Amino acid sequence: MARKQTNPREDAAPAAPPSNGKIRLATVWMGGCSGCHMSFLDLDEKLLDLFAQADLVYSPIADLKEFPENVDVTLVEGAIANVDHVKLAKEIRERSKIVVSFGDCAVTGNVTSLRNRLQVDDLLTKVYHEGPGSVPHGDDDDIMPALLPRVIPLHQLIKVDAFIPGCPPDTDRIWTAVSALLAGQPVEFEPEMRLFG
Amino acid sequence: MPVVTLTVNDELVSGQSGQSLLSLLKELGIEMPTLCHLEGLSDRGGCRLCMVELQGSKRLFAACVTPVQEGMVVYTHTERLNNYRRMILELLFAERNHVCAVCVQNGHCELQTQAAKNGMDSVRYDYLVPDLPMDASHERYVLDHNRCILCTRCVRVCDEIEGAHVWDLMGRGVNSRVIAGLNQPWGDSDSCTKCGKCVQVCPTGALTLRGSTVAEMEKQHDFLKWILTGREKKQWDYS
Amino acid sequence: MNRVELQNMAQAETERQNAFRCRLLCCASTPCLSSGSTAVSEAMKQALTDGNLDAEVEVVATGCMGPCSRGPLVTVKMPGQEDVVYEKVTPEVAKEIVAKHVTQSKPVSENVLPADMPFFVKQKKVVLANSGQIDPERLEDYVARGGYAALAHALREMTPEEVCATLTKSGLRGRGGAGYPTGIKWDLVRKSEGDKKYVVANGDEGDPGAYMDRTMMESDPHRLLEGMAIAGYAVGADQGYLYVRGEYPIAAQRLQRAIRAAERRGLLGSRVLESNFNFRIDVRIGAGAFVCGEETALMASIMGRRGQPVPRPPYPSERGLWGKPTLINNVETYGSIAPIILNGPEWFSGIGTEKSKGTKIFALAGNIDTTGLIEVPMGITLREIVYDIANGIPDGYAFKAAQTGGPSGGCIPSQFLDTPVDYESLGALGSIMGSGGLVVMDERSCMADVAKYFIEFCMDESCGKCVPCRVGTVQMHRLLERITDGSATFEDLETLEELCVLVRDTSLCGLGQNAPNPVISTLRYFREEYEAHIKERRCPAGACEMNRIPVQELNTNSRVYSQNGAQAEPAQA
Numbered sequence A: 001m002a003r004k005q006t007n008p009r010e011d012a013a014p015a016a017p018p019s020n021g022k023i024r025l026a027t028v029w030m031g032g033c034s035g036c037h038m039s040f041l042d043l044d045e046k047l048l049d050l051f052a053q054a055d056l057v058y059s060p061i062a063d064l065k066e067f068p069e070n071v072d073v074t075l076v077e078g079a080i081a082n083v084d085h086v087k088l089a090k091e092i093r094e095r096s097k098i099v100v101s102f103g104d105c106a107v108t109g110n111v112t113s114l115r116n117r118l119q120v121d122d123l124l125t126k127v128y129h130e131g132p133g134s135v136p137h138g139d140d141d142d143i144m145p146a147l148l149p150r151v152i153p154l155h156q157l158i159k160v161d162a163f164i165p166g167c168p169p170d171t172d173r174i175w176t177a178v179s180a181l182l183a184g185q186p187v188e189f190e191p192e193m194r195l196f197g
Numbered sequence B: 001m002p003v004v005t006l007t008v009n010d011e012l013v014s015g016q017s018g019q020s021l022l023s024l025l026k027e028l029g030i031e032m033p034t035l036c037h038l039e040g041l042s043d044r045g046g047c048r049l050c051m052v053e054l055q056g057s058k059r060l061f062a063a064c065v066t067p068v069q070e071g072m073v074v075y076t077h078t079e080r081l082n083n084y085r086r087m088i089l090e091l092l093f094a095e096r097n098h099v100c101a102v103c104v105q106n107g108h109c110e111l112q113t114q115a116a117k118n119g120m121d122s123v124r125y126d127y128l129v130p131d132l133p134m135d136a137s138h139e140r141y142v143l144d145h146n147r148c149i150l151c152t153r154c155v156r157v158c159d160e161i162e163g164a165h166v167w168d169l170m171g172r173g174v175n176s177r178v179i180a181g182l183n184q185p186w187g188d189s190d191s192c193t194k195c196g197k198c199v200q201v202c203p204t205g206a207l208t209l210r211g212s213t214v215a216e217m218e219k220q221h222d223f224l225k226w227i228l229t230g231r232e233k234k235q236w237d238y239s
Numbered sequence C: 001m002n003r004v005e006l007q008n009m010a011q012a013e014t015e016r017q018n019a020f021r022c023r024l025l026c027c028a029s030t031p032c033l034s035s036g037s038t039a040v041s042e043a044m045k046q047a048l049t050d051g052n053l054d055a056e057v058e059v060v061a062t063g064c065m066g067p068c069s070r071g072p073l074v075t076v077k078m079p080g081q082e083d084v085v086y087e088k089v090t091p092e093v094a095k096e097i098v099a100k101h102v103t104q105s106k107p108v109s110e111n112v113l114p115a116d117m118p119f120f121v122k123q124k125k126v127v128l129a130n131s132g133q134i135d136p137e138r139l140e141d142y143v144a145r146g147g148y149a150a151l152a153h154a155l156r157e158m159t160p161e162e163v164c165a166t167l168t169k170s171g172l173r174g175r176g177g178a179g180y181p182t183g184i185k186w187d188l189v190r191k192s193e194g195d196k197k198y199v200v201a202n203g204d205e206g207d208p209g210a211y212m213d214r215t216m217m218e219s220d221p222h223r224l225l226e227g228m229a230i231a232g233y234a235v236g237a238d239q240g241y242l243y244v245r246g247e248y249p250i251a252a253q254r255l256q257r258a259i260r261a262a263e264r265r266g267l268l269g270s271r272v273l274e275s276n277f278n279f280r281i282d283v284r285i286g287a288g289a290f291v292c293g294e295e296t297a298l299m300a301s302i303m304g305r306r307g308q309p310v311p312r313p314p315y316p317s318e319r320g321l322w323g324k325p326t327l328i329n330n331v332e333t334y335g336s337i338a339p340i341i342l343n344g345p346e347w348f349s350g351i352g353t354e355k356s357k358g359t360k361i362f363a364l365a366g367n368i369d370t371t372g373l374i375e376v377p378m379g380i381t382l383r384e385i386v387y388d389i390a391n392g393i394p395d396g397y398a399f400k401a402a403q404t405g406g407p408s409g410g411c412i413p414s415q416f417l418d419t420p421v422d423y424e425s426l427g428a429l430g431s432i433m434g435s436g437g438l439v440v441m442d443e444r445s446c447m448a449d450v451a452k453y454f455i456e457f458c459m460d461e462s463c464g465k466c467v468p469c470r471v472g473t474v475q476m477h478r479l480l481e482r483i484t485d486g487s488a489t490f491e492d493l494e495t496l497e498e499l500c501v502l503v504r505d506t507s508l509c510g511l512g513q514n515a516p517n518p519v520i521s522t523l524r525y526f527r528e529e530y531e532a533h534i535k536e537r538r539c540p541a542g543a544c545e546m547n548r549i550p551v552q553e554l555n556t557n558s559r560v561y562s563q564n565g566a567q568a569e570p571a572q573a
């Protein structure tokens, strides 16, 4: 993998002026704890500013089944941990102008990747079979997606245009990034805002 | 000491002959990224972050182990150097298990800070995810190999300042490891004086106070200057 | 012992040897020992005893004769006749040699190596002149062939300045890899201020497959000691250290014995050859780390510290062992000293090319007919080495590339077979002369796989002190693994190339700085081969298994993650 992350400064095409004058924004929740989305909601009254300029076309808080076409900006929370994530990430890349790794799990693998030191088979056994109750295994039915042997950050699977580090990123970082993206500007952080963790 | 004149980033400056280029750059207020260097300890030139370009040489030079010289023409922050610094930091993050969000040193870590300062927003390399232990055998401190960057500050401070030489390295390459005593649990080391100097100089969350939890650990280096000045001025010479 | 006694010893030994009707030289170097030369010499001795020939015929255990893959090797020497070299001698053949060749002067033709074989005639033996000719454990044998005469001459007839000047004039350059002019280095140490100085011989020889230095130490230890003593005189040192890698027990033992023999005769120790010059040599055994061949790491190891390089400057010539000026040279470099002193610098500079003088020893390995140890004049072409000396590539395969300089070097593809082998020409092709490893590869070798092998070596041998080498080589190895198993993307190739540059430019010592060379040079000449691995998921040489796919191509419809390799492996395992 080792997808080369390109510097958004040169690369990310500004979001094109959408038909109704609003940016088509999506947020996605993959291998993460939803903390980044919580922090996103903590934008509070800034959310009003945001949605004055953007339509939320896909999001875990908006219960849509299919990832839509022609998205301008997609914020992806969480790491790539299973085959469904792989599939969705590829769709996101195809259908979004700008893809943003949103939070440490997407950027580095972070807590989600703590399991990378374990064998994936042992992992399922430890968590589901030795734990309380029996849970579908995923191998023999169609319910659970197969886990990848290693959790990987988003940019090691698809090209990512900007990174918002933080676990979770605080609202300042989110707002700095989102307002830049809405304005068609590259995301630029002060060093303190780039800290992981 | 004789004065030497040199050019740093196109400006004429002067320094003391015998002084390291890094110390001069610091005096000039040029911010140089470093991890293995710590004022008061010997320099080893291992982290390669303070490398500079010298006009007339294809090689790069680690400023901490390069003495200033008359007529040197130094560049400290070319695009090439900045790129290399970022790559080196990414290599460090990929080497062991740095999960800042759950690290006791989160927010006070020199590696984390250097990464942010040097524009690292993600890591292009595979995370190596080594399976490394922690040593919690000491009554006061904890060593977590997962966060160690092998800067050997702990080795040097214990040897050069405390004089106990509890720490050393074993293995080689990416399998190198900091060890206490003869590769024994830290708590079993007879030579450890429990002074905690190693903990304070450790740039990352590898050496920490027992009982500290996420983001609680902050380190103090000023004791080094204090001890060294005191020794130089013989402040504690009661003989 | 003084000069006259030295000459007497030489004469007595020559007479002793000439008294034999025949001398049977049997190689007792590591390669021949491992192919059974001990049994061969036992069989010969037994056959001689059985035939009552003990008094007329001598069996001599010698050093290396060269064509090691054809061992055990035996040379039959009879006064007034050409030497006859036998290959693949078994105890049975040995008995036959005694029965037919020794007794009836009828060589056992099946095993005879023709004397006009290019392997022999294209070589020029200077450093290895005694190798395979003398018993390395007998000081007298060395002295009979002019041994220690150069030391005697230097002590009596030359000032230290003159010794250094002679070497500078000869054009001798270091044989340890970098090719620094030896005379200049000696003069630097000579001029360095110091109440104490040291001379160090670097016999760490860590390049995989290389054994030039081992052979020199095993086959002609006194030549090395003599070179070191001359160095001691020239730079003003009274102590030498011989650093031998731990995997070379025979070399270390022979050197120890040689040192003791030389000391007993006053050729080393106090008042060497009854002059005012004192020189002791001690052997230090390494623990098998490639990096300990790097001079600053080697000195740390001699001082009992962890074998890690330290930044230069200061160079060893100013601050070396225990902070004192130290001369450090490769074993083969020291091996070249005595002949230069004896024959003069013009003689030496008459051999070789404009900027690379003298001869170089190579360890030939890989897909060639005859592997072994050769000494050739600088400037010989690669084609002559591969096709004449080594007798070409077996089974009709085509030459693809030769790797010189081991893990620090690069490959030379077939279009450059006619390049002269010297420091400058090899450097211009992106390789290095190195210490003398030469691996020949045919069309069945995959160059990405070759690069991976060398990177793996450097990764394992990195001392871990500096970040780019310690971690960069691991990442490079992973990327090469991906390329050779089918799971790489073009971004991976780009990441690999960036890493090559980083590791080369920012590593602390030569190990890291040169580690990317095999990758850079195979990419330079065989990029399309790398690209085929990625684009077509095919190894053109058919060497790689290619049983993985990039994670991007993972079949996400399958709920089952297959571990058997048919499925993608995000290759973080």
Ligand SMILES: Cc1cc2nc3c(=O)[nH]c(=O)nc-3n(C[C@H](O)[C@H](O)[C@H](O)COP(=O)(O)O)c2cc1C
Residues within 6 Å of the ligand: C173, C174, C175, C176, C177, C178, C179, C180, C202, C203, C204, C205, C206, C207, C290, C291, C292, C293, C294, C295, C296, C328, C329, C330, C331, C333, C435, C509, C510, C511
């Ligand atoms: C990683 C590394 C390994 C080396 N290994 C050897 C070695 O095995 N033998 C050797 O003579 N020189 C080796 N060298 C070169 C030595 O540092 C040094 O240049 C050499 O011994 C000088 O001798 P010369 O001038 O006679 O060549 C090595 C250098 C590096 C960077």
Ligand code: SF4
Residues within 6 Å of the ligand: A197, B097, B098, B099, B100, B101, B103, B104, B105, B106, B107, B109, B110, B111, B112, B147, B204, B205, B206
């Ligand atoms: S040691 Fe520093 S860089 Fe590593 S996890 Fe802890 S805070 Fe992050």
Ligand code: SF4
Residues within 6 Å of the ligand: B147, B148, B149, B150, B151, B152, B153, B154, B155, B178, B198, B201, B202, B203, B204, B206, B207
């Ligand atoms: S434990 Fe801390 S001080 Fe010691 S080498 Fe590791 S990172 Fe450096």
Ligand code: SF4
Residues within 6 Å of the ligand: C291, C308, C309, C461, C462, C463, C464, C465, C466, C467, C469, C470, C507, C508, C509, C510, C511, C512, C513
């Ligand atoms: S380049 Fe490699 S071998 Fe040399 S000092 Fe650095 S880590 Fe050690």
